[in-house]
Each structure stands twice: as C-alpha cells, then as structure tokens.
Amino acid sequence: MNILLFSNSDHYDDSLIKLDGRRHKHIRHVLKAVKGDNLRVGQIGGKTGSGIIEFINEEYVLIRPELNENPPEKIPLTLIISMSRPKSMKKVIRYGTAMGISSFVIINSWKADKSYWQSPFFLEQNIKEEMLMALEQSGDTCYPEISFYRLFKPFVEDVLPKLVKKICLVAHPYAEKQAPSSINCPSVVAVGPEGGFIPYEIEKFEEAGFLSVNMGPRILRVENAVAAITARLFT
Amino acid sequence: MNILLFSNSDHYDDSLIKLDGRRHKHIRHVLKAVKGDNLRVGQIGGKTGSGIIEFINEEYVLIRPELNENPPEKIPLTLIISMSRPKSMKKVIRYGTAMGISSFVIINSWKADKSYWQSPFFLEQNIKEEMLMALEQSGDTCYPEISFYRLFKPFVEDVLPKLVKKICLVAHPYAEKQAPSSINCPSVVAVGPEGGFIPYEIEKFEEAGFLSVNMGPRILRVENAVAAITARLFT
Numbered sequence: 001m002n003i004l005l006f007s008n009s010d011h012y013d014d015s016l017i018k019l020d021g022r023r024h025k026h027i028r029h030v031l032k033a034v035k036g037d038n039l040r041v042g043q044i045g046g047k048t049g050s051g052i053i054e055f056i057n058e059e060y061v062l063i064r065p066e067l068n069e070n071p072p073e074k075i076p077l078t079l080i081i082s083m084s085r086p087k088s089m090k091k092v093i094r095y096g097t098a099m100g101i102s103s104f105v106i107i108n109s110w111k112a113d114k115s116y117w118q119s120p121f122f123l124e125q126n127i128k129e130e131m132l133m134a135l136e137q138s139g140d141t142c143y144p145e146i147s148f149y150r151l152f153k154p155f156v157e158d159v160l161p162k163l164v165k166k167i168c169l170v171a172h173p174y175a176e177k178q179a180p181s182s183i184n185c186p187s188v189v190a191v192g193p194e195g196g197f198i199p200y201e202i203e204k205f206e207e208a209g210f211l212s213v214n215m216g217p218r219i220l221r222v223e224n225a226v227a228a229i230t231a232r233l234f235t
Numbered sequence: 236m237n238i239l240l241f242s243n244s245d246h247y248d249d250s251l252i253k254l255d256g257r258r259h260k261h262i263r264h265v266l267k268a269v270k271g272d273n274l275r276v277g278q279i280g281g282k283t284g285s286g287i288i289e290f291i292n293e294e295y296v297l298i299r300p301e302l303n304e305n306p307p308e309k310i311p312l313t314l315i316i317s318m319s320r321p322k323s324m325k326k327v328i329r330y331g332t333a334m335g336i337s338s339f340v341i342i343n344s345w346k347a348d349k350s351y352w353q354s355p356f357f358l359e360q361n362i363k364e365e366m367l368m369a370l371e372q373s374g375d376t377c378y379p380e381i382s383f384y385r386l387f388k389p390f391v392e393d394v395l396p397k398l399v400k401k402i403c404l405v406a407h408p409y410a411e412k413q414a415p416s417s418i419n420c421p422s423v424v425a426v427g428p429e430g431g432f433i434p435y436e437i438e439k440f441e442e443a444g445f446l447s448v449n450m451g452p453r454i455l456r457v458e459n460a461v462a463a464i465t466a467r468l469f470t
Contacts, residue, residue, distance in 0.1 A: 139454055
C-alpha cells in the first residue's frame, strides 16, 4: 500500500477522515505510524497529497488530509482481453490497473472456457477490490473503466468500431509483424486467451482495422503478456 | 504447456521417449492427442522440434522426436533482485524465465524480511520446477542461471564488479532519470524489494557503475516491475 485511499463516506467531519479495518491495521501494524506522522493519502477519483495523523487508537485513526497533487496520469490504452482463467484475469486486472491502463474490455472468445464467466471474481465487488489494491500499490486514485461482452460477434460488429483509436493492435503469436514499441499515443490492444484467438476472430479484428502483431518468439501467459505489451508500447 | 520437454532420463530407447505423470496427463486430457498426432517437443538444454505419438495408453506415451530447431534465444539480461515475499519471487522467476532472462542473481537487502530466506520455495527443486513451467509456457528448453547472495556487502564489493555489462541499471522509484527503452544489448538490472533499496544500497550500486533510473510515476509490485522493465529494455 503506497497510498491510503479514502472516499466521501470516510469523512469524520469537514477536515478529518476516519479509517478503521484494513487501512487502520496497515497504518498501525505495517507502517507502525503514530500521532503526528505524515502519510501519503488520496481521495478516490480525486487528488493526492499528505495526511497528518491527529488521533490513533486500537480501533481507528483520524487523519487530516491536504490534497494538492494530481494522481499519475493514466496511459491512453484500452485493453480488449478475452476471458481467461479467473486467476489470470485477476492478475491482468491488478497489473493492468497498476500500470495505468484506462479501460478494460472483457470479451468472449472461442477458446475461453464458458465456465470462466461464472467465476465469483467477476462479481463487480471483487473486481473493484482488485483494482483498489492496484491503485493503492501504484499511487493512483482513479478506477479504470471496465465493460463485459459475452457475445463475440455482436461485440466485434457493433461495439469494436466505436473503440477504434490511433493505433489498433491484436496480439497474435503467428502474426508476421512484430508489435511496435514506445508509441505513447491513444491505442487499443486486443489480447487473446491462452492458445490465442482463432483465425475467424483475428479476421474480424482485422476487418475492424486492427493490425495483427506478434510479441516475439515466446508465448507468454496472459497476465505476463499484458504487462509486457503495456510496458513495450508506453515507455 | 506450449512445448513438451524431456531429458535424457526419459529415453525409452535410441529413438523413443517415454512420458508418464504430468506430461502424459497433459497429452491425454488437455491436448486429447492420439496415436499418430504430432506434438511440439524439446530436449532440456537442447533443440526443439516435433514428435509423433507412437503409442499411448492410460499410463504412458511413447513419442518419436525429431529435433532440428534452436530454442528461442535468451535475452542478454542479468536480473539482480532483492529477496522478496516468496509469492512474488515465484512470479519473478516464472515471468522472467518465460521472457527469456539469462540469469537471476538473488541478493539480500535491508528491507528484505530475513524470514523470506527460509521459504521452501527457495529449495532448489522448487525453483527448478517453476522454471520448467515457464520453459514449457514459452517454448524454451534452457534453464536460466540462478545464484544467491545472502550478504549484501560482500556481494556488492566482490561479486557485483564481475557482473558489469554494457548497460547497468538499478531501478529506484525516486531516481531522476527515466529508464531507457529498446536497448537490446547485454545488460544488468537490479530491482529492489517492496519499498525499494535504501540510499546506502543505491550508493553501492552507483559506486559499481550502475545508473539509478525510475520507471515512471507508478510503483509496481516486484513481479510486475520485472516484467515491465524486461519488456521495456528488450523489444
């Protein structure tokens, strides 16, 4: 936890916030902070800054925040990603959020096991929690956007054209072109499930103006591929 | 598992290999392969190619390998990494091996909890298994090198000077310079524990000729940072 995030509901009065539970435990037992200490804080969806501990006991802590900095900028990347194993998806959300991806679009694909859509991880609350951990890790305050499309064809035909950005790539292990690097401009990148998109799916992306690119001779796990391509495109 | 790896001890005779256990299960129940099917295979430490299933039953499979391709090249990166939480280290080893890191050097640091060194993950066998999974994922056959130094000062004074390559970087969240990208040449990168190296440690790296670099305004988990910096430097 590199920043303590709070929301409006944590306000104790106009100038103090009151934290208990997980955040209080972190302050008391991990940071071992005491009255008068200064901590890095941020308002969810808002600014960051520092906060002085005005009071702390076994149950809660009162902090006076001073917020005057903007959170780190998001990277202008929309990640379209096939549903994968819940353990992998969790890491995709975590690493992607920490790295500053603006928007996640989770879609179905031929090779995605249908049971993945039943995973409790995809209850909105669980995703929000995973994102919160990643924001706390990376010092950010703003949740990325997330959306879900359970039917591939309506997605590529109706939604995909609206997502098009300056650079549109679909990661495909057998593509001839190598993925570009350091593009640093608004982009959409599609990443397939373990085993990749099938030719029909790649074709549909290409019809929508996406360029198929490989990421080198090594096939990476989906969460590893997401971290790698994000770092490669935005440096 | 994108390649089936075997070693000399798996030879059934001069031209056949016999696999049981985990690999047999994968062939039979995940790939659902039958006699006559062609699979991607590789000899640990050697070449890759294809193998025809000559026989398969409930217990084992006999494969005739034809090996005529080189595995993907390693990237010329030595990763010096502070001991971290075993769960993180496991992922560092897994992602780093899959991405082709040549050599891991695991060191102690001020902020590394001493108990981490007791973790059963650091039994050689467990690390080898984690590396094997990553080789199977990425289609590689060669284990990276790995070494351990439990004392920081003797490491930086006696060992570090011998590790110096063309580019030597130490990742430091508060460094002024940004990490370079697409260097694609022999490099050594040092990554600290959660919370980073302390100033004394950074100083020691700098004395040895390392440049302190930041990776942007976001602080990433150690395994995420390793995947990101590897992708950034080698694209």
